[in-house]
Amino acid sequence: MTASPVLDEPITQHATMGGDTQSLTEQVALGIFIAVPFLALLAAIPIAWGGWLGWSDLLIMGAMYWFTGHGITVGFHRLFTHKSFKPNRFVKNALAVAGSMAVQGPLVRWVADHRKHHKFSDRDGDPHSPWKYGTNLRALWKGFWHAHMMWLFDSEQTVQRKYAPDLLKDRDLIRISRHFWAFVLLSMLLPAALGGLITWSWQGALTAFFWGSLVRVALLHHVTWSINSICHTIGDRPFVSRDKSANVWWLAIPSMGESWHNLHHADPTCARHGVQRGQLDTSARLIWLLEKAGWVKEVRWPVAERIQAKLVSAQPVSS
Incomplete structure (x- = not known):
């Protein structure tokens, strides 16, 4: 397998079309790409009730959700952020493209x-902590929406x-990061195609765009x-972490295992987040399959002794 073209020294300050400050144009574009799919999501039930939902729409939406979602969970998160495994060049680039889409x-x-x-989880400096404004009900409600999406509009960006x-x-x-716009176009147009x-109809293309592009995004x-x-507000916290990360079981399937968030913050480089019995983690299963195929190596699987030591119940009781 050809080695990845990694340079000895950084060649750029950042790898996005913008810099470390988000421009008004970027904020407007961001708003559009949040608002338009959300409006489609709100319209999904009446449109489905009206008969504008076919088996092909569901198939395309499911496939695109699986492909791009695992691009985020396996690629952007567990690989590129936390280095939970080492891929070959093809898998590396495929995950980068899938996550971009x-x-x-x-x-x-x-x-x-x-x-x-x-680095700053639930403390000053965290880009998206729901506890940013305090702990009373009003402050937490404001912080919740900040953590959910409003932080995306901060003009000051993280220094890459x-x-x-x-x-x-x-x-x-x-190259992939700088051509993000191209993968957005591909992601939006592929379902329609x-x-x-x-x-073999324009109606099929239109409904696939609605469900496979807008609703899926x-x-x-x-x-x-x-x-x-x-997952930083409510849920179970069986593991010791220095923040308020928690497990939320009902998000496990749609988040592809990411909602087993307490263990992730207790052991960030672990390739599997759902480490306890019955905790579904399709992202970890995909990494396992890639490892079996010989396409990734040095996977940081959970170690039983390490996981046991991180349990709250295993901590010594202070006198």
Whole structure:
């Protein structure tokens, strides 16, 4: 397998179309890409009730959700942010493209934000803590929406050279991150193309665009953002962590295992987040399959003794 083109020194300050300050144009574009899919999500039930939902729409939406969602969870998060395993070049680039097609921002910016979140989790400096404004009900409600999505509009961006210098040494990842706009177009247009080809009709293309592009993007957006908001507000905390990260079981399937968030903050580089019995984690299963195929190596699987030591119940009781 050809080695990844990694440079000895960083070649750029950042790998996005913008810099470390978000422009008004970027904020407007961001607002559009949040608002339009969300409006489609609100209209989904009446449109489905009206008969504008076919088997091909569900198939395309499910496939796109699975592909782009795991691009975020396995690629952007467990690989590029936390280095939970080492992939070959093809898998590395495929995961970078899949995550970019989730329409959650350029790769390097996403990783820089998330690494900063872990450094300051639920403390001053955390880009998206729901506890930012305090602990009373009004402050927490404001903080919840900040953590869920409003933090995305902060004009001051995370410094990429500081928080993602390793990614800035990789020509493949810089190229993919800088061409984020192209993968957004691909992500939005591919479902329509598939729907048109499957049904051989303009109506099939239109409904596939509605469900496979707009509704799918909105669902994945809000599920991903719920890890920042819901999973730092409510849930179970069986493991010791220095923040308020928690497990929320009913988000496990749509989040592809990311909502087992307490263990993740207790052991961030672990490739599997759902480590207890019955905790579904499809992202970990995909990494396992890639490892079996010989496409990834050095996977940081959970170690029983390490996990046991992190349980709250295993901590010594102070006198």
